Each structure stands twice: as C-alpha cells, then as structure tokens.
Amino acid sequence: MSEALINKYFRPGRLPHIWCPGCGNGIITGAIVKAIDKQGLAKDDVAIISGIGCSSRASGYLDFNTANTLHGRALPIASGLKMGNPKLHVIVVTGDGDASAIGGNHLIHAARRNIDLTVVMYNNSIYGMTGGQYSPMTPHGAKATTAPYGNVERAFDIPELVKASGATFVGRGTTFHTLQLIDLIAQGIAHKGFSFIEVVSACPISFGRQNKMGGPAKMLEWQRDHGVMKAAWDKMTAEQRAGKFPIGVLYEDNNTQEYTEAYDELIKRAQGGK
Amino acid sequence: MSRILLLQGNQAVVEGAIAAGVKFFGGYPITPSTEIAEQLADRLPKVGGKFMQMEDEIAGLGAVIGASMAGCKVMDATSGPGFSLKQEMLGMACSAEIPLVLVNVQRVGPSTGQPTSPSQGDVMQTRWGTHGDHWLIVLSPASVPETFDITLRAYELSEKYRCPVIILMDEIVGHMREKIVLPDDYSKIPQAQRKGPSKKPEDWKAYATDASLVPEFAPYGTGYRWHITGLVHDETGFPKGTPAATIAAQDRLRDKLMKHLDDIVTVENYKMEDAEFAVVAYGGASRSVYEAVDMARKEGLKVGFFRPITIWPFADKQVKALAGKVKGILVHELNDGQYVLEVERAVAGKVPVHFYGKYDNESATPEQVLAAIKKAMA
Numbered sequence: 229m230s231e232a233l234i235n236k237y238f239r240p241g242r243l244p245h246i247w248c249p250g251c252g253n254g255i256i257t258g259a260i261v262k263a264i265d266k267q268g269l270a271k272d273d274v275a276i277i278s279g280i281g282c283s284s285r286a287s288g289y290l291d292f293n294t295a296n297t298l299h300g301r302a303l304p305i306a307s308g309l310k311m312g313n314p315k316l317h318v319i320v321v322t323g324d325g326d327a328s329a330i331g332g333n334h335l336i337h338a339a340r341r342n343i344d345l346t347v348v349m350y351n352n353s354i355y356g357m358t359g360g361q362y363s364p365m366t367p368h369g370a371k372a373t374t375a376p377y378g379n380v381e382r383a384f385d386i387p388e389l390v391k392a393s394g395a396t397f398v399g400r401g402t403t404f405h406t407l408q409l410i411d412l413i414a415q416g417i418a419h420k421g422f423s424f425i426e427v428v429s430a431c432p433i434s435f436g437r438q439n440k441m442g443g444p445a446k447m448l449e450w451q452r453d454h455g456v457m458k459a460a461w462d463k464m465t466a467e468q469r470a471g472k473f474p475i476g477v478l479y480e481d482n483n484t485q486e487y488t489e490a491y492d493e494l495i496k497r498a499q500g501g502k
Numbered sequence: 503m504s505r506i507l508l509l510q511g512n513q514a515v516v517e518g519a520i521a522a523g524v525k526f527f528g529g530y531p532i533t534p535s536t537e538i539a540e541q542l543a544d545r546l547p548k549v550g551g552k553f554m555q556m557e558d559e560i561a562g563l564g565a566v567i568g569a570s571m572a573g574c575k576v577m578d579a580t581s582g583p584g585f586s587l588k589q590e591m592l593g594m595a596c597s598a599e600i601p602l603v604l605v606n607v608q609r610v611g612p613s614t615g616q617p618t619s620p621s622q623g624d625v626m627q628t629r630w631g632t633h634g635d636h637w638l639i640v641l642s643p644a645s646v647p648e649t650f651d652i653t654l655r656a657y658e659l660s661e662k663y664r665c666p667v668i669i670l671m672d673e674i675v676g677h678m679r680e681k682i683v684l685p686d687d688y689s690k691i692p693q694a695q696r697k698g699p700s701k702k703p704e705d706w707k708a709y710a711t712d713a714s715l716v717p718e719f720a721p722y723g724t725g726y727r728w729h730i731t732g733l734v735h736d737e738t739g740f741p742k743g744t745p746a747a748t749i750a751a752q753d754r755l756r757d758k759l760m761k762h763l764d765d766i767v768t769v770e771n772y773k774m775e776d777a778e779f780a781v782v783a784y785g786g787a788s789r790s791v792y793e794a795v796d797m798a799r800k801e802g803l804k805v806g807f808f809r810p811i812t813i814w815p816f817a818d819k820q821v822k823a824l825a826g827k828v829k830g831i832l833v834h835e836l837n838d839g840q841y842v843l844e845v846e847r848a849v850a851g852k853v854p855v856h857f858y859g860k861y862d863n864e865s866a867t868p869e870q871v872l873a874a875i876k877k878a879m880a
Binding site: 242271272273275277287288291292293294295296297298301303304305306307308309310311312313315316333334337491494495497498499 | 548560591728
C-alpha cells in the first residue's frame with residue numbers, strides 16, 4: 229500500500245497493527261481503504277463499525293468515524309447509526325465467528341431489511357484472537373483447538389445464506405485476488421442496499437499450523453487454486469466444482485427498495501403526505 | 503394550554519419521550535412494556551422520528567446505541583428476560599458513555615416468571631446487571647403523572663452526564679391508568695442537550711473532560727472522526743490497558759456521577775416532618791404506602807414515608823439523615839429483600855431496619871402495609 233494512502237486513511241500513531249505476520253487482515257483492510265478511495269468518499273462521511281475479534285481491530289486503525297463494538301453486535305449498532313444519519317456510508321468490518329456465529333441472527337435480519345450497509349466479512353475459518361477454536365466457517369473435518377479430532381460440524385455457505393435472507397448485493401473475494409477484492413468492496417459501497425462481501429483469508433498461526441497448510445505463501449496459493457471466477461464457475465460441472473468456491477459478484481438486485489429510503493416514505497405517509 | 507387525560511404509565515413514558523425530543527426507538531416487544539413500543543411506532547414518524555423493531559432485545563439496545571452515536575435522543579423499553587439480554591449493551595454504553603434511556607417495566611421473575619404480574623425483583627439488576635464495576639442512573643416513578651416528569655428528567659440526566667438512564671417501572675405503574683395533565687404544546691418544554699465539542703477536530707480529544715468530568719460529544723458524521731470502544735480507553739478514546747489508565751478511566755466514570763449526587767438524587771418525603779417511624783418504598787409499591795401512612799396517622803401513629811425517586815446512585819446522605827431522625831424504618835418492596843440491604847448498609851445499625859417483602863405476584867394492600875408498620879413499631 230502506498231505511503232500516501234496510509235497517511236491519508238490510517239490514524240497517525242495507531243500503527244503497527246496487532247496482526248500476526250502472514251495474516252490476511254492487512255490485505256483486506258488495505259482493500260477497504262482502496263475501495264473507499266476509489267469511490268472518492270469524504271472521510272467524514274464514512275463510518276467503520278466492527279464487532280470483536282482480530283479483524284474487528286481494523287476500525288481503530290482507520291481515520292473515519294469508527295467503533296469497535298461488542299462481539300457479534302456490530303450490525304445492530306451500525307443499523308441504528310445508519311437510521312440516525314442516513315448520509316453516512318456505513319461499512320461493517322467483521323470476522324467469520326463474529327458475523328456467522330454470535331452475530332448470525334443480526335446478519336440475516338440486517339440482510340432481510342436491505343438496509344444500506346456494506347459488510348466485509350474477513351473469513352479466516354477460525355477464531356484467531358482466542359487462539360484457534362472452530363467457527364461456523366471452519367471446514368468440516370478441519371482441526372481446531374476445540375476440534376482436536378476434526379470439526380464434526382459443517383460450514384455455512386455464507387453468501388447463499390445472506391442472499392436467501394434478502395441481501396441485494398453478495399460477493400466473495402480472496403486475499404490472493406486483491407484487485408478483484410478492491411473492486412468488489414467498491415461495488416458493495418456503491419450499491420444502495422445491504423451488501424455483503426465474504427473475503428476468504430488466511431490465519432497461518434491459528435488455522436494454518438493446526439491444519440498443516442504450509443505457511444502464509446502456501447495459504448495464498450491455496451486461495452488462488454480454489455477460488456474460481458464466477459463466469460467460469462457457472463460453466464463447471466458439479467464434479468469440477470468439488471472443493472472449490474466461486475469468487476466475484478455472486479448476486480445483485482437493484483430493484484428492491486432500501487430500508488432507510490422506505491422509512492423516509494413511511495414518515496411522509498405518517499405525516500399525511502402521499 | 504393543557505389537556506386532561508386518562509393514561510397508562512406506559513403511555514406517559516411515550517408522551518415524555520415525544521416531549522423530550524426522542525427521535526429513535528429500537529426495541530423488541532415484551533410484556534408488560536409492549537405498549538411503549540406500539541405507541542412510539544405510531545408517534546415517532548409523525549415527529550420525523552424513527553422506530554425499529556429489532557430481531558431481539560440485544561439488537562434493540564444496539565440500534566439505540568448506534569442512533570445515539572449519530573446524535574439522536576433515543577429510547578428502548580423492555581421487561582424481565584429482555585432486560586437480562588440487554589446487559590452487555592448497557593455495559594458498553596456505560597464504558598463508551600453513550601446517552602440513552604432504557605425503560606424496564608418489571609414483571610415477576612426469574613426466567614419467564616409471571617409476565618403480567620407486578621414485581622420489583624430487578625432493582626439490584628439495574629445496579630449490577632452488567633459485568634464489571636460501572637455506574638449509571640436509575641429513576642423509579644410511582645404514578646402516571648410522575649412517569650411523564652421522570653421521562654423528561656431521564657433525558658436531562660442522560661444527555662448531561664453521558665450515561666445510560668434506566669426508568670425502573672413495574673407492572674403496576676406501567677399498566678395503571680390515572681389522571682394526568684399534559685401541556686398541549688411540547689415545543690415549549692426545554693430540550694436536554696448533549697455538550698458539543700468546544701474545539702476544532704484537530705485539537706479535540708473524544709474523552710478529555712473539564713471539571714464536570716463529562717466528555718464532549720461529537721455526533722458521527724460531523725467532522726470529528728473519533729473512535730468508540732468497550733475496551734478500557736484513555737482520553738483519546740483508543741484502547742489503553744495500563745493500571746494507571748484503567749484506574750483513571752474507572753475513577754472518572756464513577757466520579758462524574760458520584761460528585762454530582764446533589765443534582766442527580768431526588769427523594770420524596772411524605773408526612774415526614776414529625777415522623778418517629780419511616781416507611782421506605784419506591785415505584786409501584788409506594789401506592790399502598792401513602793394510604794397505610796394516612797391510616798396510621800388516623801390511629802395517632804407518627805409514621806412518615808421516605809420514597810427514593812432516584813434509585814441509583816443510592817440516596818446515601820438522605821437515608822443516613824433519616825436514620826438520625828426516626829426510631830425505626832420499615833422497607834417495603836415487591837421482592838424477597840433487595841433494596842433493604844442497601845438501606846441497612848446506609849443506616850449501619852443506628853436504628854432497627856425492618857422488612858416487609860411481597861413476592862406472591864400481587865401488590866400489598868394498605869391494610870397489609872399498616873399491619874407490617876404496627877408489627878415493626880411494636
């Protein structure tokens with residue numbers, strides 16, 4: 229990342245970050261900043277609301293209106309903030325445990341409302357901050373400190389879950405495909421409605437070591453080899469798709485009314501307007 | 503001009519909220535508080551405000567915190583199980599100093615308990631519900647008209663001291679209908695205001711304070727790009743967990759309230775001038791106490807009624823003074839003995855403290871309270 233972007237968007241004195249060497253969080257946080265820069269948003273008009281976990285520490289480093297809230301609870305707080313000031317571009321930074329486990333109920337309901345938030349879910353397939361317990365995004369069979377015999381549970385297909393819940397923009401990227409990731413987040417920000425971007429990332433320390441993934445570079449290669457562009461994915465057979473996942477814009481609906489706009493119309497009706 | 507109305511306590515909360523300038527309600531329906539949500543869903547849009555029914559009680563208070571960050575006056579209302587669920591959010595609001603008003607219309611607990619029956623079993627939970635040392639303000643109305651006034655007062659205190667204020671109601675006051683006189687025009691009611699930034703953004707620190715110990719608040723999106731966290735933080739708002747920073751943060755959160763007790767703590771003294779014996783009660787339990795005291799007076803007993811209106815912080819000074827004035831005290835609560843412990847602590851053995859607790863899902867009759875008074879005085 230260029231020094232100019234760091235100086236512009238990162239708070240002076242807050243770096244270095246707490247993340248481990250080889251962690252994907254820096255790549256994703258950089259992509260968010262580049263997407264904001266690409267959209268030309270004023271810093272005063274952007275809010276970054278995070279929950280709790282490694283990824284959620286990103287909010288403190290960034291020079292916007294920020295909050296590092298409670299585990300799983302970024303979305304209700306972000307929803308209230310958006311209702312309180314609909315002019316704000318509210319970006320929610322969350323992890324796989326934060327968003328899909330403790331915050332799972334908030335996630336499906338925020339999607340259902342189609343409120344104009346952009347959720348970036350850093351998916352490192354593990355609870356990193358607490359040292360490697362399995363999350364709802366840990367693959368079946370993978371090792372975790374709370375799954376020493378392999379994960380008996382199955383992982384969510386989180387884009388499908390969020391889409392089915394009513395989100396109107398759903399994408400998935402990886403920390404390997406960085407240019408595409410910046411673009412996805414930028415599109416999510418530009419989208420009027422609930423947008424959700426899953427970012428497949430790597431936790432070499434808490435997930436990689438337990439699962440013999442071979443270190444940060446190998447984990448990036450794994451992303452390269454398993455993430456398939458949506459257009460190619462659509463042409464693949466079920467057999468070819470096995471073990472792989474589509475990346476890119478997975479779903480987009482520009483015809484459903486956004487929540488705060490719908491609420492403004494409700495206010496007009498309540499006040500006797502048309 | 504004013505209107506004479508017959509309202510429930512829950513409706514008086516709604517009137518108070520509208521009069522105070524509330525612009526956002528986030529919540530989840532739960533008996534016996536639901537009327538507050540229902541009526542604000544109707545009333546708020548008419549004044550340009552917003553109502554959000556969230557997916558659970560946790561999200562309700564979360565949305566309220568978010569809207570308060572944008573600078574709105576906010577309300578949430580709940581009861582029993584919902585109040586339990588909100589505790590983590592309440593702690594965050596204490597730590598990050600987010601003004602908000604949370605109404606808890608108590609019902610019988612624990613667990614699902616008795617949703618439509620009166621109880622005062624949450625009084626200690628309002629003080630110690632969330633984890634960790636923390637300080638907040640709790641007010642308890644005893645009548646429908648007082649509920650309106652206390653709701654306005656809750657916003658004055660919450661905005662002034664930047665802390666959550668809980669309006670501790672009970673099923674009696676929440677559902678009881680009573681005559682209330684309200685102004686026609688709420689626009690003449692003074693609006694509580696959060697203290698805004700006195701410096702330019704580049705010179706401003708989010709949690710720096712003056713002698714008031716209350717930091718200035720800049721609504722999100724107004725050019726002050728600050729950080730909120732529930733982690734222990736210093737005056738910059740960013741995490742700092744050293745022993746010195748932790749003590750400084752905790753002491754200020756305590757002292758910003760405890761050094762202003764004369765402003766925060768209010769009590770009512772009923773027939774206390776010549777009283778030799780005092781009943782202490784609050785909220786809905788007070789209803790029978792007024793009448794019991796009148797009955798005792800008719801029998802020549804010099805009994806008075808001391809009613810804390812501010813439940814927390816505790817009226818330490820006033821209760822200590824009370825102990826120096828009367829020969830005995832009877833605490834009456836609709837629970838098995840909670841607030842009485844705090845009264846005993848303050849009285850510190852100076853005079854006997856008796857307890858009459860009622861926890862059978864019904865309020866006490868004046869006759870029952872009178873019998874308890876006589877027994878305690880004997």
